[in-house]
Amino acid sequence: MKIGLLGFGVVGRGLYDLMQGRPDMQIKTVVCLEDVQLTDAKVTKNFQEVLEDDSIDTVVEAMGGLHPAYEFVRAAMEAGKNIVTSNKALVATFYDELIPLAQEKGLLFRCTAAVGGGISWLSELERTRRTQTVEAVGGIMNGTCNYILDSMTRLGQDYAEALAEAQKLGYAEANPTTDVEGIDTWHKVILSSNIGFGVSLIPETVPVCGISKIKASDVENFKAKNLVCKLISTGKQENGKISAYVQPTLVPQGQPEAAVPANYNLITLVGSASDRMSFFGQGAGRYPTAHNVFQDCVDVLCGKGFYSPYGEKVAACNEGKLCYYVSGVCDSFIEANKAETWGNAVVTGPVSVSEMHAWLKNNPDAFIAAIQ
Amino acid sequence: MKIGLLGFGVVGRGLYDLMQGRPDMQIKTVVCLEDVQLTDAKVTKNFQEVLEDDSIDTVVEAMGGLHPAYEFVRAAMEAGKNIVTSNKALVATFYDELIPLAQEKGLLFRCTAAVGGGISWLSELERTRRTQTVEAVGGIMNGTCNYILDSMTRLGQDYAEALAEAQKLGYAEANPTTDVEGIDTWHKVILSSNIGFGVSLIPETVPVCGISKIKASDVENFKAKNLVCKLISTGKQENGKISAYVQPTLVPQGQPEAAVPANYNLITLVGSASDRMSFFGQGAGRYPTAHNVFQDCVDVLCGKGFYSPYGEKVAACNEGKLCYYVSGVCDSFIEANKAETWGNAVVTGPVSVSEMHAWLKNNPDAFIAAIQ
Numbered sequence: 110m111k112i113g114l115l116g117f118g119v120v121g122r123g124l125y126d127l128m129q130g131r132p133d134m135q136i137k138t139v140v141c142l143e144d145v146q147l148t149d150a151k152v153t154k155n156f157q158e159v160l161e162d163d164s165i166d167t168v169v170e171a172m173g174g175l176h177p178a179y180e181f182v183r184a185a186m187e188a189g190k191n192i193v194t195s196n197k198a199l200v201a202t203f204y205d206e207l208i209p210l211a212q213e214k215g216l217l218f219r220c221t222a223a224v225g226g227g228i229s230w231l232s233e234l235e236r237t238r239r240t241q242t243v244e245a246v247g248g249i250m251n252g253t254c255n256y257i258l259d260s261m262t263r264l265g266q267d268y269a270e271a272l273a274e275a276q277k278l279g280y281a282e283a284n285p286t287t288d289v290e291g292i293d294t295w296h297k298v299i300l301s302s303n304i305g306f307g308v309s310l311i312p313e314t315v316p317v318c319g320i321s322k323i324k325a326s327d328v329e330n331f332k333a334k335n336l337v338c339k340l341i342s343t344g345k346q347e348n349g350k351i352s353a354y355v356q357p358t359l360v361p362q363g364q365p366e367a368a369v370p371a372n373y374n375l376i377t378l379v380g381s382a383s384d385r386m387s388f389f390g391q392g393a394g395r396y397p398t399a400h401n402v403f404q405d406c407v408d409v410l411c412g413k414g415f416y417s418p419y420g421e422k423v424a425a426c427n428e429g430k431l432c433y434y435v436s437g438v439c440d441s442f443i444e445a446n447k448a449e450t451w452g453n454a455v456v457t458g459p460v461s462v463s464e465m466h467a468w469l470k471n472n473p474d475a476f477i478a479a480i481q
Numbered sequence: 482m483k484i485g486l487l488g489f490g491v492v493g494r495g496l497y498d499l500m501q502g503r504p505d506m507q508i509k510t511v512v513c514l515e516d517v518q519l520t521d522a523k524v525t526k527n528f529q530e531v532l533e534d535d536s537i538d539t540v541v542e543a544m545g546g547l548h549p550a551y552e553f554v555r556a557a558m559e560a561g562k563n564i565v566t567s568n569k570a571l572v573a574t575f576y577d578e579l580i581p582l583a584q585e586k587g588l589l590f591r592c593t594a595a596v597g598g599g600i601s602w603l604s605e606l607e608r609t610r611r612t613q614t615v616e617a618v619g620g621i622m623n624g625t626c627n628y629i630l631d632s633m634t635r636l637g638q639d640y641a642e643a644l645a646e647a648q649k650l651g652y653a654e655a656n657p658t659t660d661v662e663g664i665d666t667w668h669k670v671i672l673s674s675n676i677g678f679g680v681s682l683i684p685e686t687v688p689v690c691g692i693s694k695i696k697a698s699d700v701e702n703f704k705a706k707n708l709v710c711k712l713i714s715t716g717k718q719e720n721g722k723i724s725a726y727v728q729p730t731l732v733p734q735g736q737p738e739a740a741v742p743a744n745y746n747l748i749t750l751v752g753s754a755s756d757r758m759s760f761f762g763q764g765a766g767r768y769p770t771a772h773n774v775f776q777d778c779v780d781v782l783c784g785k786g787f788y789s790p791y792g793e794k795v796a797a798c799n800e801g802k803l804c805y806y807v808s809g810v811c812d813s814f815i816e817a818n819k820a821e822t823w824g825n826a827v828v829t830g831p832v833s834v835s836e837m838h839a840w841l842k843n844n845p846d847a848f849i850a851a852i853q
Contacts, residue, residue: 127612127754227755229608233601240499240775263735365761368740375761382499382772383599389737389747389759400754403612 110134110410113159113190114150115181116172117141120195120222123399124169125150134406137165140181156181160188167217167409169402170194179203186210186218193405195222195398198287201296205309208419217414219405224250224297227397228390230376232404234305235416237380243305245379247343250297252372252392253288254320254340256280259370262337267325280372291319291355294342302344302353305378307420310353314424316466317355322476327436330451331359331478337367338478345429353425354462357478359434364481365389427466430459431479438475442468456480482506482782485531485562486522487553488544489513492567492594495771496541497522506778509537512553528553532560539589539781541774542566551575558582558590565777567594567770570659573668577681580791589786591777596622596669599769600762602748604776606677607788609752615677617751618716622669624744624764625660626692626712628652631742634709639697652744663691663727666714674716674725677750679792682725686796688838689727694848699808702823703731703850709739710850717801725797726834729850731806736853737761799838802831803851810847814840828852 114121114136121141128134138151138159145152156177159165168185170192172178178199182192183206192211194200200207200220211218221231237243249255253275260271272289275281287293295317299310320340331338341358345351360366365387369375374392379385391397435443436454446457457465462479469477486493486508493513500506510523510531517524528549531537540557542564544550550571554564558579566572572579572592583590593603609615621627625647632643644661647653659665667689671682692712703710713730717723732739737759741747746764751757763769807815808826818829829837834851841849 228758229605232608233605236601236604236776239779241772363740363742365737365740365742368735368737370735370737380772382768382775384763384766384769385761386600386763387761389757389761391756391758394756396754397756400613400752403754404608407611 110167110406111137111165112406113137113162113165113168114139115156115159115168115170115178117143117145118171118173119395120398120402121171123395124171124402127396127399127403133410138162160184165190167191167193167406169406170196170199171402172196175199175202182207186214186216189214189216191217191409193219193402193409195220195402197223197293197296197300201299201312204300204303205422208415211415212419217409217412219408219413219415221405222398222401224301225374225376225388225390226392226394227400228374228376228388228392229401229404230301230388231304231416233388234301234378237378237383238305238417241383242381243346243378244381245343245345246301246305246377247298248341248376248387249339249366249369249374250342250376250392251288251294251340252374253281253285254294255369255374256372257289258320258338258340261323261325261328262332265325268321268323289319289321291317291340294340294355298342298344298353298355302351303420304416305344306346306351307417308351309420309422310351311422311424315353315355316427316463318357318466318469318477320357322437322474323357324436324476326452327454327476330454334451335362336360337362339366339369341366350426351423352427352429352462354427354466359478359480361481427462430461432459433457433465434478434480436476438472440472482539482778483509483537484778485509485534485537485540486511487528487531487540487542487550489515489517490543491767492770492774493543495767496543496774499768499771499775505782510534532556537562539563539565539778541778542568542571543774544568547571547574554579558586558588561586561588563589563781565591565774565781567592567774569595569665569668569672573671573684576672576675577794580787583787584791589781589784591780591785591787593777594770594773596673597746597748597760597762598764598766599772600746600748600760600764601773601776602673602760603676603788605760606673606750609750609755610677610789613755614753615750616718616753618673618677618749619670619714620748620759621711621738621741621746622714622748622764623660623666623712624746625653625657626666627741627746628744629661630692630710630712633695633697633700634704637697640693640695661691661693663689663712666712666727670714670716670725670727674723675792676788677716678718678723679789680723681792681794682723683794683796687725687727688799688835690729690838690841690849692729694809694846695729696808696848698824699826699848702826706823707734708732709734711738711741713738722798723795724799724801724834726799726838729848731850731852733853799834802833804831805829805837806850806852808848810844812844
């Protein structure tokens, strides 16, 4: 197996380190913008050197971002090369294009590190589909949000303080929007639902709400009720309909989700036979993530392609009702649905997920959390 | 694939249900002592009918117990049949015989349901070994013990009361010895270590202590320190030495292990690249367990054999030191190692695992728990 590696940052460098001494795989060419010296691989800024090298059978994309990752992956596929990527935004955004293309061309396409970093999540979904129906996927899929929420809960920090510390420790980026607004989790639950349920969810029908509006006073309210706030994604298949959404969720102390510390992930599937199975581990980090990219390369070597056949386009249907904690805004809609007050916040009676997220679009300063 | 199924109890019947409608697998003959009527499989009390049927390529052993399971599996292997079993006692006890025999004869041998019931634990160890070194295995591997300890912690029940309720709910057997004395967990950690580290642990060198001596007063002492008692298995590979043991362990509230409810399992591996990964799920039960037996049949169909090559015989070396909570007995050894008192119990300074378990052999009425 000869590999063209795109990107030599956290994950790319990690993969290079882990693959040292592996006789059946060779990173032949590395495409990156940095000046890197390698004795056993060619380093170039020019992607064409990978594209035009017929001895390279597999392209590992570890650049991140949508562009030029998309153009490079697409061109590599057109040239008949297999793809391994850790880029969730790329796969979730261009799912309808890349997965059918891989199928059509008979190419192997793997992206295990795209969800859960070092956790064997997508490969486990693939395994579970062999013998049972996947009924639900989801959980804590973003280490940045979990780190911030955990710090606020354990140390009583305010949001800004917890975020600043996460940034200092490298758990949050300088611009944390993708993580804290739930976009990263949103990509991951769409990808997990597509693979688990064998469909292609229309992304705009999957509502997402992040954690950036949470205040220390909210966390105080949760503590008083023995609840812990986590950013939780949900994908469910029931009676032929699929619901999918991302939102802060209040979990009782003592539940496995409530005990997920620091920047860890806990991702869950419910199978028709196996019942609940959850996977706990490092959702990010150089070697955990690179390890799953490495695993994908082994699978490509074994002839394993994408995790499930490309399925039909469907809109998520989020008519299921939940009770919500709402703070920061209290208008006539919230008043009309009020069931309780917790401190200066309101707890609603059952409201459908779609209705609540539609309200939130018009009230972006509110903080909401579903009650599990 | 034509299957001879041995046993039609919880797991055997579950497998039969799950395989309905599967075109690539057929349960041809069921060997069981009960009177069962099946329209699509032959039912017999006579194992020879499976043994002498050359069209049966795979024997699924779901009888449990050592005998005659061992004799049947051994004979089936001699006859060139692949084996799938959920029987941890069988595989752990006859590891040195069955695994080399499978290798020698080129037979496929799988036992994923033997550890963790419905959790994809052994298959994940197999996957992880492809790309990294397994540094540690272990965790909460017995649902009966977890149910009892969880009830004592949450409801303040005494041991006898919690056990009786577990028996009433079917989580504990009428004779609970194998579970509560840690034997079941002991088999599982030996098997996990053998596969994870590629060795064959000498079982007598792996000490085991169960939970039958725990009292409500011990649980009170733990609560006062924000600790939760769990039966935890440990297998570790460090500097070329392997340590392995099973013992009650005190875990701080807020740790993932502390939050494992009811009869669930939480099993952990530490990989050299992936860091900690934990697997949470149903460690027993008809369909979760049968589902992993089913998965093994799919793997046999794909030509997958045992999880790792048979490795050399090694003795566990448990010289690492831990602090222990000790109640029920206080003699000169405990006095000499005393660091603190918690209620009427003693907490020792660091004592080696092997020394503590040697002491326990002579003081079987004591309850001990390691402090994590």
